Amino acid sequence: MADSPVTPLLDTVNTPADLRALPRESLRQLADELRAEMIDAVSVTGGHLGAGLGVVELTVALHAVFETPTDRIIWDVGHQAYPHKILTGRRDRIRTLRQKDGLSGFTRRAESEYDPFGAGHSSTSISAGLGMAVASELMDKPRNVIAVIGDGAMSAGMAYEAMNNAGAMDARLIVILNDNDMSIAPPTGAMSAYLARLVSGPVYRGAREAAKSVVSKLPQFLHEPARRTEEFARSFFTGGTLFEELGFYYVGPIDGHNLDHLLPVLDNVRDAAEGPILVHVVTKKGKGYGPAEDSDDKYHGVSKFNVITGAQSKAPSNAPSYTSVFAETLIQEANDDPRIVAVTAAMPSGTGLDKFAEIHPNRIFDVGIAEQHAVTFAAGMASEGMKPFVAIYSTFLQRAYDQVVHDVAIQHLPVRFAIDRAGFVGADGPTHAGNYDAAYLGAIPGIVQMAAADEAELRHMVTTATHYDNGPIAFRYPRGDGLGVDLPARGQVLPIGKGRIVRQGGTIAILSYGTRLGEVLAAADRLAALGLNPTVADARFLKPLDEELIADLARNHDVMLSVEEGSIGGFGSHVATFLATHGLLDGKLRFRPLMIPDRFDEHSSQADMYAAAGLDRAGIVAAALTTLGYDEAAMTAALKR
Numbered sequence: 001m002a003d004s005p006v007t008p009l010l011d012t013v014n015t016p017a018d019l020r021a022l023p024r025e026s027l028r029q030l031a032d033e034l035r036a037e038m039i040d041a042v043s044v045t046g047g048h049l050g051a052g053l054g055v056v057e058l059t060v061a062l063h064a065v066f067e068t069p070t071d072r073i074i075w076d077v078g079h080q081a082y083p084h085k086i087l088t089g090r091r092d093r094i095r096t097l098r099q100k101d102g103l104s105g106f107t108r109r110a111e112s113e114y115d116p117f118g119a120g121h122s123s124t125s126i127s128a129g130l131g132m133a134v135a136s137e138l139m140d141k142p143r144n145v146i147a148v149i150g151d152g153a154m155s156a157g158m159a160y161e162a163m164n165n166a167g168a169m170d171a172r173l174i175v176i177l178n179d180n181d182m183s184i185a186p187p188t189g190a191m192s193a194y195l196a197r198l199v200s201g202p203v204y205r206g207a208r209e210a211a212k213s214v215v216s217k218l219p220q221f222l223h224e225p226a227r228r229t230e231e232f233a234r235s236f237f238t239g240g241t242l243f244e245e246l247g248f249y250y251v252g253p254i255d256g257h258n259l260d261h262l263l264p265v266l267d268n269v270r271d272a273a274e275g276p277i278l279v280h281v282v283t284k285k286g287k288g289y290g291p292a293e294d295s296d297d298k299y300h301g302v303s304k305f306n307v308i309t310g311a312q313s314k315a316p317s318n319a320p321s322y323t324s325v326f327a328e329t330l331i332q333e334a335n336d337d338p339r340i341v342a343v344t345a346a347m348p349s350g351t352g353l354d355k356f357a358e359i360h361p362n363r364i365f366d367v368g369i370a371e372q373h374a375v376t377f378a379a380g381m382a383s384e385g386m387k388p389f390v391a392i393y394s395t396f397l398q399r400a401y402d403q404v405v406h407d408v409a410i411q412h413l414p415v416r417f418a419i420d421r422a423g424f425v426g427a428d429g430p431t432h433a434g435n436y437d438a439a440y441l442g443a444i445p446g447i448v449q450m451a452a453a454d455e456a457e458l459r460h461m462v463t464t465a466t467h468y469d470n471g472p473i474a475f476r477y478p479r480g481d482g483l484g485v486d487l488p489a490r491g492q493v494l495p496i497g498k499g500r501i502v503r504q505g506g507t508i509a510i511l512s513y514g515t516r517l518g519e520v521l522a523a524a525d526r527l528a529a530l531g532l533n534p535t536v537a538d539a540r541f542l543k544p545l546d547e548e549l550i551a552d553l554a555r556n557h558d559v560m561l562s563v564e565e566g567s568i569g570g571f572g573s574h575v576a577t578f579l580a581t582h583g584l585l586d587g588k589l590r591f592r593p594l595m596i597p598d599r600f601d602e603h604s605s606q607a608d609m610y611a612a613a614g615l616d617r618a619g620i621v622a623a624a625l626t627t628l629g630y631d632e633a634a635m636t637a638a639l640k641r
Contacts, residue, residue, distance in 0.1 A: 008033050015089055016063035024064065027259050031060045035288045037091070038082050039307060045097040046303040047105050050285040050292050051080035054180050057257045058281060059083040065266040066144055072116040072132050076125035076149040078106030088114035098427035100604035106431055120431020121399065122369050123156035125149050126175055130166045133173045144270060148176045152346060155368030160246070167247015170275035179253065180283045243278045252280025257287060319484035322477040325455045326418055327352030329462040329491055330389060331359050337466065339387045343367065345374045351391035351420050371396050375403035375415070382413040387466065393421040394434025394476065401440060408472050409444045415472050416465040422451070422476035422514065423565030424596070424610060429603030435596050438542055439569030441474055448473040448496060449542040451514035455482030457540070463491025476514065478565065480606065483518050497544035505533035508624050509557040511550065513539045513564040513571040516615055520563055523620035530635045534624070542571045545578055554584040559627045562593045563620060570595060592627050594620065
């Protein structure tokens, strides 16, 4: 008689409560099944793979030890939270990750009670966790709060601000430092595990408290030396002096893939009555999947891939990406100008600056996840005559807004901002949307703002920024590939504040800012087929506006539309202000700004998001006809007769 098939443990776990009901000796098997499930799911959807693979055992251990969702687990950024999602009732939807109407690639409060805090940007977990811990105490609702933060995120000042605050308050907070890259201190096998268990356990902590009682009876001048002696003795074996100085009780380092080490330490930490505790866990990105372990970036972010070979599938394109055009053009300019330097905040490959580093390794500076520092660092270089390019995603530049105002703009320093991922970013959703830079930079006096209509225009704008020394200058471009236009061999310097007419017509003027120009031209073709022949202009600049061009369009057309990949307060708002203050809206002109709606849009494809925003060709045609008072269906029917 054949043996009956064994039910996988993962099939029996629908919630963490099911996991906690399992015998602990079976958790190794569960972790292995969880890792396999995650690899298979991400191979179908794409997403962040390496970070999640590195915390499989840690995820299992945390849910085994702590009473989630009453106890709060906060995953910093959320890249590593896919195993957490599988274990918290979302396994049946895990293959909808980052797809329209599917699961978010990050933690989201609206998605599950097991996601107590949403994330997308790094280094926020300790601050949020401290707030939760304090609120729980004030409301007399005792619970454990655990913030899981990676070593990369610990390069940001916000993490240390929160730790300093937590240490000073003696708050009941557990921080798990997931050390998967910097290797602050490697685990040293059985001895490391033994020491971690020892110093986190009740016997050591009881002896420590007894020693404190003895010390309290000593003369006052001996108190501080005694405290430092105990900390030094413990740190000599375990490390963590920095965290102790911030007021945290340090435990570790321990092997984050060894459940026999993790579980007893977490048990001890859970039962500790002391204030803030930091548990230093060392893991390996991509753990358990060969192609990810062997990759330089540990498969941080992947498209769909073949599980057997690890080969990623990407849609073929005849056009280069905007990011690569920026990088290649910057290299060209830097070859001729030794004063050009590049600055990135932990995103060298994402911004294309890894290519720059290959050619000019001494002129690129990766400052870590420290956007505020990146901007002021660049300002310092600019003040000494260098030409710094800060290459940064639009969503991350938000984190350095004060530095742009205070350290760059007020001092009229020529820092160049290359703003990648402008507009909708698709699968990464609202936390990474680059919708706001045109608006928030547009409020700052003296900054030049450009938006590339295609990859050739981007090349010209990199060159223009290189040769502009009269203050800060920024140019924005989207995620993804260009339009396939012919690239000039070298960029040209554009006249500051001057746009261009792309197509001459009448009645309707469509003024485009950014890469919606391709959809604008397609909309113009559709309008021409309906008997209308629009004028199409590429603004190129938001600041300074091409006032002469805009005034001419306003005086010679009945309808003017502005089209942009940005939020309210951006290009259309500046155009409307100019038209109103110069009396150009007092006559026959009807002006309609088309922009990203005033809402947070959930993840989907970029094309779907722009269609929903009315910023594709169909939406532009509909807006033009509605403004004229025409009905598109009726006009189409009339043309067919």
